[in-house]
Amino acid sequence: MTELIQTYWLYFLVGQYPKGPLGGLALTVLLAGLALVLALPLGVALGLARVSPFRIIRWPVTALVFTVRGVPLLMVVFWAYFFLPSVTGVKTDQFGTMLIALVVFDGAYLAEIVRAGIRGVPKGQFESARSLGLSYAQTMRRVILPQALRHMLPSLVNQFVATIKETSLGYIIGLTEVSFIAAQINTQVFTRGTEVYLLLGLTYFVLCFGLSRFAFWLEQRLARRKDLQPLPQPLKASA
Amino acid sequence: MPPFDFALLQHGQYHDWLVSGLWVSLLLAGLTLVFALPLAVLVALLRISPLALLRWLGAAYVEGIRNVPLLAHLLFWYFGAPELLPEAARQWLYAGNIELASAVVALTLYTAAYMAEDIRSGIRAIPLVQFEAGRALGFGFLATMRRVILPQALRVTVPPLISQTLNLWKNTSIATVIGVAEMMYQAAKVESTSFRSVEAFAFATSAYLAVSLVITGLGAWYHHRYPVRTA
Amino acid sequence: MIRFDQVNKWFGSYQALLDINETIAEGEVVVVCGPSGSGKSTLIRTINRLEAIQSGTISIGGQDIHRKGLDVNAFRSHIGFVFQQFNLFPHLSAIDNCTLAPMALKRLSPTVARERALALLDRVGLAHKANAYPSELSGGQQQRVAIARALAMQPPIMLFDEPTSALDPEMVGEVLLVIRDLVRDGMTLVVVTHEMGFAREVAHRVLFMDQGRVLERATPDDFFNRPQHPRAQQFLSDIRTPFAVA
Numbered sequence: 215m216t217e218l219i220q221t222y223w224l225y226f227l228v229g230q231y232p233k234g235p236l237g238g239l240a241l242t243v244l245l246a247g248l249a250l251v252l253a254l255p256l257g258v259a260l261g262l263a264r265v266s267p268f269r270i271i272r273w274p275v276t277a278l279v280f281t282v283r284g285v286p287l288l289m290v291v292f293w294a295y296f297f298l299p300s301v302t303g304v305k306t307d308q309f310g311t312m313l314i315a316l317v318v319f320d321g322a323y324l325a326e327i328v329r330a331g332i333r334g335v336p337k338g339q340f341e342s343a344r345s346l347g348l349s350y351a352q353t354m355r356r357v358i359l360p361q362a363l364r365h366m367l368p369s370l371v372n373q374f375v376a377t378i379k380e381t382s383l384g385y386i387i388g389l390t391e392v393s394f395i396a397a398q399i400n401t402q403v404f405t406r407g408t409e410v411y412l413l414l415g416l417t418y419f420v421l422c423f424g425l426s427r428f429a430f431w432l433e434q435r436l437a438r439r440k441d442l443q444p445l446p447q448p449l450k451a452s453a
Numbered sequence: 454m455p456p457f458d459f460a461l462l463q464h465g466q467y468h469d470w471l472v473s474g475l476w477v478s479l480l481l482a483g484l485t486l487v488f489a490l491p492l493a494v495l496v497a498l499l500r501i502s503p504l505a506l507l508r509w510l511g512a513a514y515v516e517g518i519r520n521v522p523l524l525a526h527l528l529f530w531y532f533g534a535p536e537l538l539p540e541a542a543r544q545w546l547y548a549g550n551i552e553l554a555s556a557v558v559a560l561t562l563y564t565a566a567y568m569a570e571d572i573r574s575g576i577r578a579i580p581l582v583q584f585e586a587g588r589a590l591g592f593g594f595l596a597t598m599r600r601v602i603l604p605q606a607l608r609v610t611v612p613p614l615i616s617q618t619l620n621l622w623k624n625t626s627i628a629t630v631i632g633v634a635e636m637m638y639q640a641a642k643v644e645s646t647s648f649r650s651v652e653a654f655a656f657a658t659s660a661y662l663a664v665s666l667v668i669t670g671l672g673a674w675y676h677h678r679y680p681v682r683t684a
Numbered sequence: 685m686i687r688f689d690q691v692n693k694w695f696g697s698y699q700a701l702l703d704i705n706e707t708i709a710e711g712e713v714v715v716v717c718g719p720s721g722s723g724k725s726t727l728i729r730t731i732n733r734l735e736a737i738q739s740g741t742i743s744i745g746g747q748d749i750h751r752k753g754l755d756v757n758a759f760r761s762h763i764g765f766v767f768q769q770f771n772l773f774p775h776l777s778a779i780d781n782c783t784l785a786p787m788a789l790k791r792l793s794p795t796v797a798r799e800r801a802l803a804l805l806d807r808v809g810l811a812h813k814a815n816a817y818p819s820e821l822s823g824g825q826q827q828r829v830a831i832a833r834a835l836a837m838q839p840p841i842m843l844f845d846e847p848t849s850a851l852d853p854e855m856v857g858e859v860l861l862v863i864r865d866l867v868r869d870g871m872t873l874v875v876v877t878h879e880m881g882f883a884r885e886v887a888h889r890v891l892f893m894d895q896g897r898v899l900e901r902a903t904p905d906d907f908f909n910r911p912q913h914p915r916a917q918q919f920l921s922d923i924r925t926p927f928a929v930a
Binding site for chain 3: 336338339341342343344345346347348349352356357360361364440441442
């Protein structure tokens with residue numbers, strides 16, 4: 215196995231770069247990172263829409279989120295791959311297609327995380343902000359969302375881990391991310407499938423497990439921050 | 454773009470392909486569920502075992518599987534693992550439906566890892582005193598689990614398990630990568646032969662949504678019919 | 685200044701307020717008391733529209749405050765509300781809690797807002813805790829910051845919904861002192877509380893409620909020494925009054 219690693223480690227890590235487009239593990243991480251960064255504002259927007267008091271905003275977004283969450287990610291990838299060029303008129307490459315699919319898919323999942331985060335903020339926060347005279351929008355922006363998002367931080371790291379795994383679907387549309395590269399290596403060495411794919415698994419494991427540990431550590435760190443303590447719930451006296 | 458051709462979806466060769474794809478997806482999900490549930494219970498029990506070695510084994514299984522994408526699992530079981538088998542077994546497998554076999558193995562191991570965690574949470578939700586009461590009556594570890602804990606844990610566990618079933622249903626789509634003729638595979642095949650991408654993917658999308666709805670509905674019904682009752 | 689006219693409120697089929705007719709004059713300090721479920725919190729929450737009403741009118745300064753088309757946010761910025769649960773914003777320091785609304789709504793510059801907030805925190809005895817976060821403050825301290833936060837908007841009316849009910853006994857006094865201090869400024873205060881000693885000392889009038897109705901309204905002296913309504917008599921004999929004077 216070691217000679218396998220020695221021969222192909224660079225290809226595995228960065229694909230054909232610089233003699234070709236970026237690939238391999240670097241591409242996987244880049245794609246996942248970019249997708250999450252773009253999906254987050256979308257997720258917040260959709261999450262806010264999901265709790266909106268206006269039905270005309272809430273219902274269509276709920277339908278959209280349920281549809282995206284009810285189909286496999288691969289379906290979303292195929293939508294993007296087959297329909298986006300005809301809708302936008304622009305022929306997107308595999309990276310673009312995968313990126314768009316991931317942003318839409320993760321955005322829908324993040325919407326639910328954001329919605330849960332907002333719901334998790336005690337109702338009294340909302341009431342006291344409104345009692346001061348802050349509008350719904352101001353209350354969301356300055357009081358509710360800052361609290362919801364801070365508490366969501368470990369979930370976001372976990373979502374990053376999930377997104378890294380999701381990038382593997384790029385294989386199916388020919389994106390040269392790390393699984394695709396592994397398959398390429400396999401066709402070259404041919405009789406060492408077990409080793410190649412074990413190495414692939416190990417790579418993902420180290421990356422994802424490492425990030426999960428980081429999320430855990432982050433959660434511990436955040437639990438100690440002064441501005442993040444859940445307030446001690448006072449005894450609720452009768453009304 | 455040519456107008457939507459409903460006829461395509463109702464009869465004819467493309468229709469047959471798509472419907473057969475749906476059946477294969479359902480078969481894949483069903484087979485996986487049958488194998489994954491018992492495996493998940495086993496792994497969950499490993500994780501809460503009083504023996505440290507067994508606990509470690511369970512944890513290693515769960516973390517090892519969950520941190521690797523399903524696609525990589527499928528690639529391994531289809532391209533990698535058969536090499537390790539003795540020649541005779543391999544021939545037998547290749548003669549049969551190796552794609553489906555590899556997919557079931559990969560999906561089972563993957564799904565069981567997630568379900569094991571949900572079952573473990575369910576067991577942990579039962580107060581420790583229940584376990585102690587069972588032991589006090591003279592039941593061993595496994596017997597207590599079987600007679601006292603698991604029946605109670607079931608109610609708490611079913612909703613997350615239904616959620617995992619939903620994930621399983623969606624994950625069957627990835628089996629296309631090793632050539633299993635499930636729905637995505639067939640939809641892509643229809644697209645490449647007829648260029649009718651809208652019809653093919655509309656069928657696939659509706660089918661996935663419909664089954665997802667049924668599974669979610671099942672979960673809601675169960676929650677309504679068997680609410681969690683604490684002591 | 686605050687007027688209730690035949691006000692009725694239901695939560696679904698449960699009637700929480702029945703035929704409320706009351707007037708609270710400018711500069712008056714009114715204490716609302718009564719047993720649990722009597723509707724006292726509901727009553728006070730209708731004043732700043734945290735609860736809606738189904739019939740009758742509530743007017744402040746002659747204006748129907750539950751009418752459609754009222755700018756609720758502007759309206760609320762002129763009424764201070766202090767909650768039983770304090771509801772300080774945990775992600776902001778004490779002083780930031782107090783400057784949030786003035787900066788966002790009155791468009792005060794940060795410097796001016798901070799100056800005013802600091803003065804208010806000083807008034808409630810917590811200037812030294814300006815940069816502390818709510819998680820670092822005791823219950824009594826949090827409630828005092830909450831009062832400063834409400835005062836930062838310079839409202840003519842302050843509403844208190846059981847401000848000390850969630851506090852440990854030793855912290856009740858410090859909060860009541862702050863509220864008493866406000867009385868001297870001639871603010872209109874409506875306080876829902878169980879603290880009878882406080883009511884006796886500070887209130888101009890006491891309203892006794894039970895089951896959604898105002899059963900008795902009297903001066904503290906009359907109410908505590910010569911309660912008229914049998915339900916009020918029963919209530920007073922049921923509760924301990926540590927400040928009671930025979």
